[in-house]
């Protein structure tokens with residue numbers, strides 16, 4: 599295994615995962631909606647390709663340009679926090695287009711080559727939100743939980759072809775561009791009626807007991823890629839691991 603294609607490498611977990619695999623000596627295809635070479639170390643083993651996971655044409659072009667790959671990391675994602683009642687169906691569809699249908703489309707784009715070679719790994723980056731319910735995250739959690747369910751099911755049928763499928767479940771990282779990238783989408787999603795309920799939740803988020811770093815996620819993606827067992831779940835980050843412990847008690 600030595601070529602990985604990662605989605606959403608312009609910042610955050612994806613960027614760090616690309617750096618991590620490069621440092622491990624892998625060939626890395628770092629994909630971004632707007633390609634930028636300067637944010638990654640210069641290396642012959644690195645290719646930066648354009649990819650928008652919501653566009654079938656973009657997916658076909660990126661997979662064609664990439665050539666054979668051994669590992670796909672579906673990292674690209676967008677967030678939305680707010681009262682479900684106030685979250686428009688337009689926003690819900692937008693979130694699902696990237697977090698859910700984008701991941702499905704990427705999986706379908708690589709499975710034929712993996713099946714033909716009887717090998718390959720797909721890592722789907724979901725969220726610790728899929729591990730335990732949290733308030734004001736309904737649409738986002740739904741988009742990621744759909745992928746958790748899909749991944750668990752598909753892992754069985756693809757195991758028959760020597761393909762491994764894994765879930766990486768990161769916790770909350772205040773240091774990525776996630777909140778900033780979702781800022782406009784979240785405007786007005788806490789109506790006055792929800793303000794008193796939301797206030798302590800946002801205060802707790804501003805002072806988290808534990809968080810996830812980009813390096814935590816990159817390391818756990820590496821671990822998941824190299825895990826030859828049928829283990830499906832890989833929580834990443836101190837907060838996500840604490841959640842797993844709390845929910846398994």
Ligand SMILES: NC(=O)c1ccc[n+]([C@@H]2O[C@H](COP(=O)([O-])OP(=O)(O)OC[C@H]3O[C@@H](n4cnc5c(N)ncnc54)[C@H](OP(=O)(O)O)[C@@H]3O)[C@@H](O)[C@H]2O)c1
Nearest residue numbers: 606608609610611631650651674675725770771774775776
């Ligand atoms: N940060 C957290 O607290 C947290 C917690 C749990 C899980 N996650 C998950 O971790 C993953 C990475 O998030 P992050 O925290 O690193 O956030 P980030 O810094 O915002 O990175 C997200 C990446 O996804 C890309 N992206 C968005 N829409 C895309 C599309 N349609 N096609 C291709 N790429 C697209 C972004 O590219 P652009 O620069 O073009 O927008 C960016 O590169 C996401 O799946 C997220 O849901 C994050």
